[in-house]
Amino acid sequence: MAALPLNFSIEQGTARSTMKFVQIPAPDFDLAMTLKSGQVFHWEKIDNGFCGTIGDRAVHVEQVGKVIKVRGGETPQPARETRALRNIIADYFALDHPLSEICASFPNDPTMNAARDFCRGLRIIRQPKWECLATFICSSVKQVAHIRQISRALRKRFGDARKIDHYTVYTFPSPAQLAKSSEKELRECALGYRAPNLLATARLVHSRAADLDALAALPDVDLREKLCELPGVGAKVANCVMLFAYERLRAFPIDVWIERVLKEKYFRRRRKVTGQRLRAFSETYFGKHGGYAQQYLFHHARMNKTHAYGGRRAVGRQQEGHESACPSR
DNA sequence: CTCCAGGGATGAT
């Protein structure tokens, strides 16, 4: 349901092919930042842009200044296709999110301000529900680089091939495609102990015992509860799926990075901080777009590891935690 | 080699 940017245009691709491409104005948007921020794992850097899939469609996306240029794969019906393509792009990259308003709603403190400044143009995209859920089931105790590897393996083995510019990408396998696989096959994609969880959830979704689309009607608390009923899904993964696939922009996933940020920057003075307290704090302090704030904090922290964050060995950062942000109780 | 990674499920305090 994205409001479409006006003034889109269609031009003839000259450099790589005769394939038409669509130009879409995208102010307040940083494509590379968005795709590298750890919310989505399958986009690959090709030339000056990125290749990937949106749903079952292969696309190449490139940003030139305040415009993004998009080429699709095979185009049986060019006119209809370009119209659909620009809708899909604008919706996927959430170009209708009022980013300046969202950023203005963040709390005003040194940590948040630094992250806001660093992540300018980062948008929370609208991912397909199943793809997002399945990928984050595979994400537990895995580095981003390895999640990307798992995603690639699953796609190549169980998904459908799509060509874009003589380059092949793969759709994310449907619940049906994964439901009929085996735990052994999944383990061969390096899933390890996550394999039975992904398989069980795929079968629940495929059998419609779990209806991911129907869950969209539920309020946050109920949605989180239903997602947590799925094998391999706990509070953290549920919050990621809520944020990245259900557009619940308040959902605040707390992983090891965010936990460090909260403890080191917002609870510096406190000896022991329970998960309960971190949850309560994050749900209120960061406001109604807390999920956005969380993603900015996550990406900023990760891009600056070894510097500000790094556990006990991180010497040289004697920076005062601003306790004013910390609840006095 | 060791340490750690966008955690979850289970069982014991």
Next chain:
DNA sequence: ATCATCCATGGA
């Protein structure tokens, strides 16, 4: 409720 432990794999 909080904590401890195990789970499987690969990057740094």
